[in-house]
Amino acid sequence: MKYASLVFRSLFRHRLRTLLTLSFLALSVFLVALMQGFLGTLDALTTSSASGSRLVVQDKASFTNVIPESYGNFLRAQPEIEAVTQFQWFGGEYKDPKNFFANFAVQKDTYLQVYREEAGVDLLPPEGVRDFLQDGNGCIVGKSLADKYGWKVGDVVPLRSPIFNLSVRLNVRAIFQGKRQSDEQALVFGLKQIQEAVPWMKGRVGSFVVRVKSSQDIPKLCERIDRNFANASPETLSMSENAFNLNMMKMFGDFGTMLHSITSAVLVAILLVTASTMAMTIRERSTQIAVLRALGFTAGKVMGLLLAEGLLLALMGGLLGLGLAVLAAKVTAGLASAILPWMADFYIPPDTLLLCLVGTLAMGLLSTFVPAYQATRKPIVEALRAL
């Protein structure tokens, strides 16, 4: 392309200004890509197929309250139900409060049924499963968590939970591999241990997680369960696990709407800033543009050169921003998964990257089009005179 160097050098005629615009573009694209990637990760979390066939039964007043273990009898009696497990968040710290990861207590055998995908039950060695079920202090650990702390089968993991003011020493009996990174960020052990050690936990569980045969049954089942316990104390609140996850997210505010509106605002900002930069560089060059046209460059050709400049600006800013976003997503996933296990899945999907790039290029073209059009329609002699 014989005009490449003309386009490139024209764009960098005012190096500082172009670099500033470029940085702004890159930063904006970076933000948009991260936010969209984050939304995608949340979305995947609340629409996964395995969690789609589960429902959560908890105390109506607060999900931090506990409910009687005996409620499970009613649940197990429902024909649509495949398996029921008990669940209690433990919140144990490993050596240091900073070592935070997901650890929870469950009814072991049913857990492996209800969460068979997440726990990678098909891949678990049978003797590991047997040891886990038999050993009262047995636990299973996700592979990526085990790798992080260097745990192996047979190791002892001491955990201290401020919630229960309880210390446990758990024997690693198996290491499981989940389908997603986030599945492997957990340590799972038996709820009996807590129930025996903590008086107010006797005969109680944090919640039930129920696996249904068909996800279509979830709404009517939730309704039936909550109706059954309507006059009991405590009352229950049942919802699909997806809805539950969504509710957890909502505790942080309505991310979706917020991030989408930030995205739109950033896109508008990109448009305005590139438009003003391009308008400025084109206006400054009105004489040069007239000279090119006098030499025989058609308005269309000059327009093409100017649009190429806008496109090049957007392309460089876009690629830079997306590159940084991919890096940042990796780093964030590593760091944040300690606190929010599902953040281990945080990445920016290729189609989001592509969409961001196409969007940025479109902004580049759009913002150049108007000033370029004006500049190339202006009579040559007028532009030459205005010296």
Added chain:
Amino acid sequence: MSNSGNDGNAGSNGGNGGGNGGNGEPIIRLRDLAKSYYRGSLEIPVLTGIDLDIPRGGYYALMGPSGSGKTTLLNLLAGIDRPTGGELEVCGYRLNDFDDNELASWRATNVGFIFQNYNLIPVLNAYENIELPLLLTELSRAQRRERVLEALQLVNLTEQMQHFPRQLSGGQEQRVAIARAIVHDPDLIVADEPTGALDAKNAEEALNLIQHLNEELGKTIVMVTHDPKAARHAHIQIHLEKGVLDRTVEVHELPPREPLLGGRVPH
């Protein structure tokens, strides 16, 4: 008046007169050419009733007081402006009939431009500036290079070909511009006060180059100038007055002592 051959006829067809004017079909033929600007419904005539033939190979100087319409006329000849009346035929084409794109491609092959302010592209070096008109041709990179080097040699700037405009003196910049005007071998070269921004020495150099283009390469030159000295390089001087052709002066070879008398051309 020190110049002989002042025929003093307003609106005469200057090109048909002199022996210095070149031969054959005129390369520029203007008939009753007019250009007006409009401010609302108010017509502001800038050029009226211009009849002029310029022969191929002619070297014409366009003179006249400021605001008389010299630049306007030159722009019309060069096909970067459109007349509001009359006939405009240049290099064998009736420009009145062309649309913007046709005019652009006509300019690309037929016209070379030299401006008072050189108007080089600042982000391109001397070589690349000269190459610009060739980018619009089918020539290969190697062919373009050959031509650019030839043009650089003509203006004696081969050594400065990597220099950017800001690294060149005014005189050098104008020589690059002259090379750019000739590189694609157009028949017509228009120059609007090409020496207006140059000192005497550089002006002389530029004028000698332009003369060379005319005499050795056979280019038709139309040059707007205020400077009588510059105008004396031309074969014919055309004087504009308030938008009409005032008179045409044929410049003759000056006798050796003529410059001592001042060589002034009335305008």
